Amino acid sequence: MKILVVGGGGREHALVWKILQSPKVEEVICAPGNGGIMEMVDCEPVAADDIDGLLNLALSRSIDLTVIGPEAPLTAGIVDVFQEKGLRIFGPTKKAAAIEGSKIFAKKLMKKYGIPTAEFESFTDPKDAFEYLKTHGAPIVVKADGLAAGKGSIVCKTDKEAHDAVLTIMEDRAFGSAGDGIVIEECLTGEEASIFVLTDGNDFLALPPSQDHKPLNDGDTGPNTGGMGAYAPAPIIDDKLTYTINTTIIKPAIDAMRNEGIPYTGLLYAGLMMTAEGPKVIEFNCRFGDPETQAVVPLIENDLVELLEATMDGTIKNYSIKILPMYSVCVVAASGGYPGKYEKGKEIFGIDDIYISQNKNIFHSGTIIKEGRLYTNGGRVLCMNAVNTDLRWAIEQAYSLIESVDFQNMYYRTDIGKKGLARLYNIR
Numbered sequence: 001m002k003i004l005v006v007g008g009g010g011r012e013h014a015l016v017w018k019i020l021q022s023p024k025v026e027e028v029i030c031a032p033g034n035g036g037i038m039e040m041v042d043c044e045p046v047a048a049d050d051i052d053g054l055l056n057l058a059l060s061r062s063i064d065l066t067v068i069g070p071e072a073p074l075t076a077g078i079v080d081v082f083q084e085k086g087l088r089i090f091g092p093t094k095k096a097a098a099i100e101g102s103k104i105f106a107k108k109l110m111k112k113y114g115i116p117t118a119e120f121e122s123f124t125d126p127k128d129a130f131e132y133l134k135t136h137g138a139p140i141v142v143k144a145d146g147l148a149a150g151k152g153s154i155v156c157k158t159d160k161e162a163h164d165a166v167l168t169i170m171e172d173r174a175f176g177s178a179g180d181g182i183v184i185e186e187c188l189t190g191e192e193a194s195i196f197v198l199t200d201g202n203d204f205l206a207l208p209p210s211q212d213h214k215p216l217n218d219g220d221t222g223p224n225t226g227g228m229g230a231y232a233p234a235p236i237i238d239d240k241l242t243y244t245i246n247t248t249i250i251k252p253a254i255d256a257m258r259n260e261g262i263p264y265t266g267l268l269y270a271g272l273m274m275t276a277e278g279p280k281v282i283e284f285n286c287r288f289g290d291p292e293t294q295a296v297v298p299l300i301e302n303d304l305v306e307l308l309e310a311t312m313d314g315t316i317k318n319y320s321i322k323i324l325p326m327y328s329v330c331v332v333a334a335s336g337g338y339p340g341k342y343e344k345g346k347e348i349f350g351i352d353d354i355y356i357s358q359n360k361n362i363f364h365s366g367t368i369i370k371e372g373r374l375y376t377n378g379g380r381v382l383c384m385n386a387v388n389t390d391l392r393w394a395i396e397q398a399y400s401l402i403e404s405v406d407f408q409n410m411y412y413r414t415d416i417g418k419k420g421l422a423r424l425y426n427i428r
C-alpha cells in the first residue's frame, strides 16, 4: 500500500514512524512533513489545509490511503472531497468533525445525550453574554465556538477577565469567524486526561490513556501551549474509571453521532477532567492529539494500518488492542518565547550523535533541513520519547535525550510525568 500522511508535526512524525513498521506498506509520503519526517520518507511541499493540492497529490501518486493529522482539513471537509473521488481516507466527515469544529455543536450534543460535561450556555450576541456574566461569576471559562489554534478557551479567574474574554473573542474578533459564537461554561477542577479511541461509528477500540501538559511552565503554570509533553498510560485512569469513561462518555458520544445521522469514524479524542463527581468532557477532538500521540503510538503492538483500515471498513470490533506493558514519556523542546513570539532558523546541534531505538525516539515538530543542516522552524521543535517498564526510567531517559541536543533559546518543562510518579510511588 501507498500511504499519504498529512501534517508536519511531532504527531505526524510518530504516525509515519509507526505506519512504516506495517508489513502492508510499500511507501509512505508526507505533506508537508518536517526535517525529521524528511529523513524517513518522501515529503511533498503541499500545505495540510490545501485540500485541492492534497487531492492532486493523492491522485498523481496513486495513494491507497490518506491519514490526516491536524483538525483544519478535517473540519474543512477533506474526507468528503476524497471520498467523492473514491479515495480511501482516515478521519471523520466534515459534519462529524464539527464535534471539534464547533464547541456549541459539541456542547449541545452532550447536553441532549446526557454526556457529563461542564454546565454551559452558548451565545451569538455579546450583549447576551455580558448579561449572563452578571449572574455567573468567575472562575468561569469562555470559549470561541470555532477552531482557534488551541487558543480559543480562556479560563477566567476574575469577572473582569471573563468580560475581557468575551470582548476579545466577539468584538475584537481575535479568532475571526471562530468567534461568531461562544460558549461560557462552568470551571471544572481536577486532573486532566486524554482518551483516544478508534471508532468505525458503531464500535470502538481504546488506546492507552495519556496525560498532556498544556501550560508552558513547571507546576502547570504560565500560558497554555499546544502541549509541552505527555506520558502514557496515565495511572489516574484505572480499570474502574476506564469502564465509567467508556460507558458514560465514549459509547454515548459515538451512539449520539450515529443517532443524529452523522456517524463518526476515525479517531475520537476526549479531553477529560477527573472531577470529584467523576470524569467530565472538556472537549472532543476529531483527530490524534499532539504530543499525546508521540507517547501513545510507541506502546501499540498492533499493525496500526490494520486498525486504521478496520475503522474505515466497519470491522473494528474484530480487533483487540495489544499494548506493551510499559510507560512511554515524551518531552517537548520548544523555542524560547513560545507560545508567544519566537525566532525560527536556529541550528539544532547534537541530534546525529544520539542512538535511536524502538524505545528511544526523537519525533520532530518544527524543524527544517537546509543544505544538510537541521534548523528550528516552529514553536514546538522536538519531542523526545522514551519507553521503559518503569515510569521513573522512562522520564529519566526522555530527559537524557533532551539534554543531548541544543539550540539557541531551547526551553522545556522539567516535570513531565510527575503526576504519574505521585500516583504510582507517592513521589512529589
Ligand code: AMP
Binding pocket: 118, 141, 150, 151, 152, 153, 155, 185, 186, 187, 188, 189, 192, 214, 224, 271, 282, 283
Ligand atoms: P480546550 O481548548 O477546550 O482544549 O481547552 C484548553 C484547556 O483549557 C484545557 O486543557 C483545560 O486545561 C482548560 N479548560 C477548558 N475548559 C475548561 C473548564 N470547563 N474548566 C476548567 N478548565 C478548562
Ligand code: GLY
Binding pocket: 150, 212, 226, 227, 285, 288, 289, 290, 291, 292
Ligand atoms: N494535546 C492537545 C491537542 O492535541 O489538542
